Amino acid sequence: MGRIILYVVLAVLVIAVIIKFFYLLVAAVLGYWAYKQYRKNKEAGRRQTFTYVISAFVGLFLIFFLVSLSSEPANSPEQVAVVETKEEMKTQTVTTSEAAEVVVVATSKKSESADITTKENQEQNNRLPATLVEVTDGDTLKVKVDGKEEKVRLLLIDTPETVHPEKEEQPFGKDASNFVKKQVAKGNISLELDVSERDKYGRLLAYVWIGDKMLNEQLLEYGLARIAYIYPPNTKYVDQFEEIQEHARKEAKGIWSIENYVQDNGFVEPKPETTEPVVITKTPRVEEKVEVKVKEEPAVANVYYKNCDAVRAAGADPIYKGEPGYSRKLDRDGDGIGCER
Template sequence: MKLIKILGWIFVPYIMVFVDWKRLGKIGKRVGAAWAILALIIGIAGRDTNNKPNPSNTTESANVTSAVVNSPKTEAVSSSQTVTTDQQGVSASATDVNTTQNAQRIQAKVLEVVDGDTIKVKINDKEETVRFLLVDTPETKHPKYGVQPFGKEASDFTKQLLTEKTVELEQDVNNGPDKYGRLLYYIYVDGKSVQEQLLEKGLARVAYVYVPNVKYVEQYRKIQEQAQKAGVGIWSIENYAQEDGYHSDVVKKNEPEPSKNTVATQTSPKPQPNPQPQPTPQPVQEVYYANCSEAKAAGAAPLYRGEPGYREKLDRDKDGVACEK
């Protein structure tokens, strides 16, 4: 409507003036021109008035501005609430991770400890043989190697730790079975890793590392390095535990051979005969050999110090035996 009024005030007088300009007299022309100019001024003034802010609108704008100024606090509160929610979400996720890890562990009753790294357990009312993942202890029942050094110590330790206990079995990516039909698990008793305890005491080495079951391999290797530096258990014998297994032959080579004195000490003493009375020594006849040829011709060579015919001159190397050659 305002636009129509402006157009009317501005353009209608001009149209009337130019249409009737020739018919108007001098006064009429002046009045028409004045009217057109006045209409133009009023139109421009009205347009400026419309552009001026309305007090009510200004108040509303101020309210809006104050609302906008105050709105960050509200947004900040909302943001803090969002952060809190996110933190709870992270906590919940961590809880979910722990729950998942615990869910991967199953409880089993130990029926028998076979050796240091193998046990028999009862899972879902079924007997299963379980091999400890990522570790290897010396043998005690191997048909070829027999009882290896520290094999009995490892077996006794595992028996003491797990006999008639309820353990937790943690699976890696898969749990086997291996080529012997044994299941593969990480073993825990009283919340502690059995593999880690064997490695700490030098009763096992990190071995049989096959992808994808490598979850704790780096952790186990760090524990093994500490046992190696301390020289405990299998690491107390140089070159015994190696990458390809245990070398009992190294142990045998390093064992000191028993000395003759040791053997004589360990042998039971023989009974000694009763001492016999010694005959009264007879005076020794003086014998003289000019040289070794004479001694040999007489069948007396070699001549020992203290015997008849021995002279230092005949004993060239001064070893107490003359004419030995």
């Protein structure tokens, strides 16, 4: 029984060697045959033509053997992928299919990142570089675009008037104008146009960017403007503008700090409270004039903020000139807006 097992093992080994080195074994057998033929023909004085043919086959099978070696996969079925985490570097052994999944996920993330970057680059490429000429008021300014002077109206917003020929300066109008002057002084101005580029007055309608910040949004954020003049198709940012305005309204910033000041048709300043003479008749023959004062709201208590941290803690930032608690030390640049973020 033991011999049978030994013969089986030897047979398996021989078969494995034959399969693995088949071309080499054939080349060896043909080579030995060619050698014997060469010696035999030489002794008999015959030509060696047949010997050369056999030698050619020897060379051919050697080539087949070398090709079979080079075609074997160089890598093992398992590959090592290095997974990097924020905490540490871990080396894990994963199968080829798992490694492929990792590569696909990484490629997908890179693709998404590339798409976002491409979209941002396209939006920036659609902006027109501009040079400031003059700030007219909070929602209008003059710039130079491609060497041509243009009057620009900020899209989707309206600020209180400061230079209107038929209206007096409105509350927070000067604040809005000063804020715009301060922002555009930083330079790097660009204009993003919507679908319709001009209004009926020939002004450019634009979202004005100062670097990577939009001036339209900032005015709404600080309560220096309201959403207005929503005329399709120029509605690209109207949804996010409404969210920003609602936040400023809830915090009673700027224009939202005056009750009923912001109306659908613009800004309506409350009329000052006055005293009115009232005639009271005591008798048919005697009349007296009595002054009755209209009920006034209680005066605002003195408010004092030690520093801007105190202003922010009270939720009053930014604080504007004329508001309770405003002081010059909170407004270092003197533009009327203290504790700006």
